[in-house]
Amino acid sequence: MDTIKLTIDNRTVEVPKGTTILKAAAQMGIKIPTLCNFELEGLALKNHPGGCRVCVVEVAGRRNLAPACITECMPDMVVKTNSLRAVNARRTVLELMLSDHPNDCLQCPKSGKCELQALAADMGIRDIPYKGEQSHYPITLSPSIVRDESKCIMCRRCEAVCHEYQTVGAIGAVDRGFPAVVSTAFGEDLIDTNCIFCGQCIAVCPVGALSEVDHTARILRDIANPDVKTCVQVAPAVRVALGEEFGMPAGSIVTGKIAAALKAIGFDYVFDTDWSADLTIMEEGTEFIQRIKAYLAGDKNVKIPLMTSCCPAWVNFYEKFYPELREYPSTAKSPQGMFGATVKSYFAEKIGVARENLVSVSVMPCVAKKYECEREELKVNGNPDVDYSITTRELARLIKICNIDFTTLPEAKFDSPLGESTGAAVIFGVTGGVMEAALRTAVEVLTGKTLPKIDFEEVRGLEGLREATVSVPGVADVKVAVAYGMKNARVIMEQIKAGNCPYHFVEVMACPGGCIDGAGQPYHHGDASIVKARYAAIYKADREMPLRKSHENPEIISIYKEFYGEPCSEKSHHLLHTHYFDKKIKFDIEK
Amino acid sequence: MCGSKVNISEANYLKIKEICASFNNNPGDLINVLHKTQDHFGYLPVEVQKVVAECLGIPATRVYGVVSFYSFFTMKPKGKYAISVCLGTACYVKGGEKILDALKSELKISEGEVTPDGKFSIDVLRCVGACGLAPVMTINGKTYGRLVPEDVKGILAEYAD
Numbered sequence A: 001m002d003t004i005k006l007t008i009d010n011r012t013v014e015v016p017k018g019t020t021i022l023k024a025a026a027q028m029g030i031k032i033p034t035l036c037n038f039e040l041e042g043l044a045l046k047n048h049p050g051g052c053r054v055c056v057v058e059v060a061g062r063r064n065l066a067p068a069c070i071t072e073c074m075p076d077m078v079v080k081t082n083s084l085r086a087v088n089a090r091r092t093v094l095e096l097m098l099s100d101h102p103n104d105c106l107q108c109p110k111s112g113k114c115e116l117q118a119l120a121a122d123m124g125i126r127d128i129p130y131k132g133e134q135s136h137y138p139i140t141l142s143p144s145i146v147r148d149e150s151k152c153i154m155c156r157r158c159e160a161v162c163h164e165y166q167t168v169g170a171i172g173a174v175d176r177g178f179p180a181v182v183s184t185a186f187g188e189d190l191i192d193t194n195c196i197f198c199g200q201c202i203a204v205c206p207v208g209a210l211s212e213v214d215h216t217a218r219i220l221r222d223i224a225n226p227d228v229k230t231c232v233q234v235a236p237a238v239r240v241a242l243g244e245e246f247g248m249p250a251g252s253i254v255t256g257k258i259a260a261a262l263k264a265i266g267f268d269y270v271f272d273t274d275w276s277a278d279l280t281i282m283e284e285g286t287e288f289i290q291r292i293k294a295y296l297a298g299d300k301n302v303k304i305p306l307m308t309s310c311c312p313a314w315v316n317f318y319e320k321f322y323p324e325l326r327e328y329p330s331t332a333k334s335p336q337g338m339f340g341a342t343v344k345s346y347f348a349e350k351i352g353v354a355r356e357n358l359v360s361v362s363v364m365p366c367v368a369k370k371y372e373c374e375r376e377e378l379k380v381n382g383n384p385d386v387d388y389s390i391t392t393r394e395l396a397r398l399i400k401i402c403n404i405d406f407t408t409l410p411e412a413k414f415d416s417p418l419g420e421s422t423g424a425a426v427i428f429g430v431t432g433g434v435m436e437a438a439l440r441t442a443v444e445v446l447t448g449k450t451l452p453k454i455d456f457e458e459v460r461g462l463e464g465l466r467e468a469t470v471s472v473p474g475v476a477d478v479k480v481a482v483a484y485g486m487k488n489a490r491v492i493m494e495q496i497k498a499g500n501c502p503y504h505f506v507e508v509m510a511c512p513g514g515c516i517d518g519a520g521q522p523y524h525h526g527d528a529s530i531v532k533a534r535y536a537a538i539y540k541a542d543r544e545m546p547l548r549k550s551h552e553n554p555e556i557i558s559i560y561k562e563f564y565g566e567p568c569s570e571k572s573h574h575l576l577h578t579h580y581f582d583k584k585i586k587f588d589i590e591k
Numbered sequence B: 001m002c003g004s005k006v007n008i009s010e011a012n013y014l015k016i017k018e019i020c021a022s023f024n025n026n027p028g029d030l031i032n033v034l035h036k037t038q039d040h041f042g043y044l045p046v047e048v049q050k051v052v053a054e055c056l057g058i059p060a061t062r063v064y065g066v067v068s069f070y071s072f073f074t075m076k077p078k079g080k081y082a083i084s085v086c087l088g089t090a091c092y093v094k095g096g097e098k099i100l101d102a103l104k105s106e107l108k109i110s111e112g113e114v115t116p117d118g119k120f121s122i123d124v125l126r127c128v129g130a131c132g133l134a135p136v137m138t139i140n141g142k143t144y145g146r147l148v149p150e151d152v153k154g155i156l157a158e159y160a161d
């Protein structure tokens, strides 16, 4: 590889050709501040517009300061990142930005996590010399996302994610000059656009312009209400990320502490979404077995590939962009949905509480799940199966509000009968995990033999679109694909449309690397090593489970015996499966 | 439980499709498509922009982003007689704003608006390149120069039909 030698802050460094000054400096331990620049390396998220000029440095022989994030290193370049001129220019850029930014850090949902706030603190800003008009926009709500455009600094990270990574394009830069802002087309509400509520725009927004709808106060009210019982479920990816909010290293597995914290907060029943992830595998795996058998027997009407349906942002995507293909995804509800339906039927009956008096809450790495809770088809007489969903970040706030010292908290267990789970369930939290969990069960059922090796390494990894062939002796070579990000999902949808999709089974997730980097997780600020640590932790949690196949979960076996009968039985169809709608924007053409 | 609906007449829908097709539905020609569409409709209302987005296969935010960025695109209809008042430097210095005020009080609308009968609309322009005649206004392209506020009433009377 061609390399280049240059000098940065009086030290020489050698980097591959094409390296930016920003990356070369980082390699030397020099941290040049950035705002618009963003990259989650190896996970397909990036934004390099070179627009904000917070990263300017002085390059000898050049008249203008150079933005380090988009300026490539040249041989023998001499760069100063901390010259008086560079520091002053950076300060001016920041001061101008702050002069048109609301000063309400104390009440801001990103306070303590905001990159602008951190930068102002690092630069020692004590006064903003520029006074002028400030932009004011109303705060707008949606089921998942709160937008406060007055705080937008026009870094356009969200736009890059929404347009390029998700290929949705619900938000983008509008207007110009002073009133310029990132917004929806025509200022419409997000719910009326093609937004799929993945929330990745929140995950990358450096400031408080985008944040999740907060339900923490509602939880405290419900717990204090003597007339209702409260129950909670916790998604797989939460247990490998929540610790970060309390200063623990990324990848800490805090399952037992979460169960203990939820009990300390005062929930009456503390259950596990991992339990219903195992249930999902039973239903979706059975659906796959039925479809592939029919397909191999020559049935031309059966829809192959079967696609997973546990990511609600992905569900929104195919309802809005490919409604004509909505029979391909499994009819199985998401694990959150299956849990909700079971808790408000089977469990409510068991404890003798009317479903209206049982508040069911979920803790998710996700903001799309908030939208899912509001779906009419997931309610019974207007009463939702899951009343509302909170994110990992909201749970952290709740723990702090309740004076719980999370790091020293002794571990506890989830309650029975919806608390037991297997390794197959915990891997739902990563890209490829649902596929692997389904294969662990489906292959054993199809062959009638115990798998010699249950690690399907071929479907693991962090590339955005992967494929593998899994041989099922005596049945077929099953071709599978795993995708995350709607850009990749689109590739497969287009193949199906063109009639040349080679796969039998496809897993799709909206977030980079799967739910471990869901939009409700602690902010990573572009540090991919955090996401990778969560990824490793999920597989570690899987290895440490005594049971690692969903069909071996004793609480799953017993709920079928006691309540559901068989997977894909009439009762489970009624409670555990759903249907999808055509939500494409329609043109009503008047003759 | 279905997605949002966009109401539009068939004739308008087909016209937009035709304009987009004349540019091979190429998203790179968005600005040209919008120019032609605005020439036809006089302005670019929301429904029209949504059909353009659909035809070019791009998100509506892209279309709206361009329309809201360039001042020569407008989302408001123009009157039968579209009045443009120049507020470029020369016109501004020579009292362009007083001409604008006279028009506004005479027609009882603000800039960017149309009179209720659809007859007049007022817009503000940067510079029309007739600085020698400042202050200047145009009505459907016809230039009126060296104006004083008292001229306004008489000029509007020319368009009494």
Ligand code: SF4
Residues within 6 Å of the ligand: A145, A158, A161, A162, A166, A168, A169, A170, A171, A194, A195, A196, A197, A198, A199, A200, A201, A202
């Ligand atoms: S939630 Fe997802 S689809 Fe919606 S605006 Fe944000 S990035 Fe785009």
Ligand code: SF4
Residues within 6 Å of the ligand: A151, A152, A153, A154, A155, A156, A157, A158, A159, A182, A201, A204, A205, A206, A207, A209, A210
């Ligand atoms: S909303 Fe946030 S991410 Fe999007 S442009 Fe504004 S500041 Fe950047």
Ligand code: SF4
Residues within 6 Å of the ligand: A197, A198, A310, A311, A312, A313, A314, A365, A366, A367, A368, A369, A509, A510, A511, A514, A515, A516, A517, A518, A519
């Ligand atoms: S990938 Fe996971 S966290 Fe992201 S939207 Fe889908 S379900 Fe939610």
Ligand code: FES
Residues within 6 Å of the ligand: A033, A034, A035, A036, A037, A049, A050, A051, A052, A053, A054, A055, A056, A067, A068, A069, A070
């Ligand atoms: S971070 Fe380099 S220009 Fe914004």
